[in-house]
Amino acid sequence: MxxxxxxxxxxxxxxxxxxxxxxxxxGLHLTLHHIVPSEADGDTCYENLIALCFNCHEKxxxxxxxxxxxxxxxxxxxxxxxxxxxxxxxxKYAFWYDQVDVSPVLVHHLVERGLLKFEKKHMWAAHDIxxxxxxxxxxxxxxxxWVLNKSELKEKPKSDISD
Numbered sequence: 001m002x003x004x005x006x007x008x009x010x011x012x013x014x015x016x017x018x019x020x021x022x023x024x025x026x027g028l029h030l031t032l033h034h035i036v037p038s039e040a041d042g043d044t045c046y047e048n049l050i051a052l053c054f055n056c057h058e059k060x061x062x063x064x065x066x067x068x069x070x071x072x073x074x075x076x077x078x079x080x081x082x083x084x085x086x087x088x089x090x091x092k093y094a095f096w097y098d099q100v101d102v103s104p105v106l107v108h109h110l111v112e113r114g115l116l117k118f119e120k121k122h123m124w125a126a127h128d129i130x131x132x133x134x135x136x137x138x139x140x141x142x143x144x145x146w147v148l149n150k151s152e153l154k155e156k157p158k159s160d161i162s163d
Contacts, residue, residue, distance in 0.1 A: 003032055003044055003049070003085050007044070007045070007046060007049070008032060008082055010046055011032050011049045011050065011051055011054060011131070012030065012032075012051050012076050013029075013045060013082075014046075014051070014079070014081075014082045015030075015050070015051040015078055017030070017051075018030070018051070019051060019054060019056050020050050020051050020071075020074045020078060021056040021059075021066060021070075021071075021074060022053060022055070022056055023054055024055075024056075025051035026053070026091075028061075029054055030051045030052065030053055031051075031052055031053070031054060031057050031061060032049045032050070032051060032052075033049065033050050033051075033052045033057055033061075033071070034048055034049060034150060035048050035049070035068070035071055035072065035075060036048055045140055046113075046142075047079075047141065047145055047146065050071060050074065050078070073112075075146065076146050077157075079142070079146040079147065080146070080147065083109070083147070084106075084109070084111065086102075086106040086107070087106070087107060087109060087110050088147055090102050090106065090107045090110065090116065090133070091110060091115060091116070091135070091139055091142070091143050091147055092143065092147060092148060092152065094116060094133060094134065094135035094139065095135055095139070095140060095143040095147075095148065095150065095151050096156040096157065097156075098134060098135060099119065099133060099134045099135070100116070100132070100133055100135075101122070101130050101131070101132050102131065102133065103129065103130060104118075104129060104131050107133060110133075110139070111133065113138075114136055114138050114139070115135070115136055115138055115139035115142060116133040116134065116135060116136065116139055117133060117134050117135075117136050118121035118131060118132075118133055119131070119132040119133060119134050120132040
């Protein structure tokens with residue numbers, strides 16, 4: 001089965017329509033590489049795909065000149081860049097505390113991607129809107145796989161916001 005166009009567009013946009021490894025920019029010649037191969041039950045999902053040119057794809061699959069560790073490092077960087085720093089921070093906080101209160105402008109892309117779910121609207125001033133969002137299963141999975149480092153997964157930091 002092929003990769004759905006919408007998913008392909010997200011992965012290509014994430015890498016700025018270039019090879020995530022070498023930077024080759026001929027979009028028509030890019031392929032979407034499964035980080036965990038389909039044969040090893042790797043899903044065809046955003047979290048498991050990265051854009052590579054034909055040559056780099058061959059270096060990962062055939063000659064092994066590009067390690068899977070390097071591909072994973074690149075994907076982690078791309079995910080964090082695609083989510084934006086505010087999005088990463090909101091996702092981490094929601095992961096640790098099950099929800100986050102934040103301006104909708106900063107996390108709308110996370111809601112569109114199904115990583116956060118709107119729960120409640122708060123008005124703080126005439127034009128200040130802060131919403132409460134909960135983390136979805138997809139958001140939790142993405143955070144565990146690509147956003148949080150090992151120490152952040154082991155221990156929840158103390159909240160720097162008073163309850």
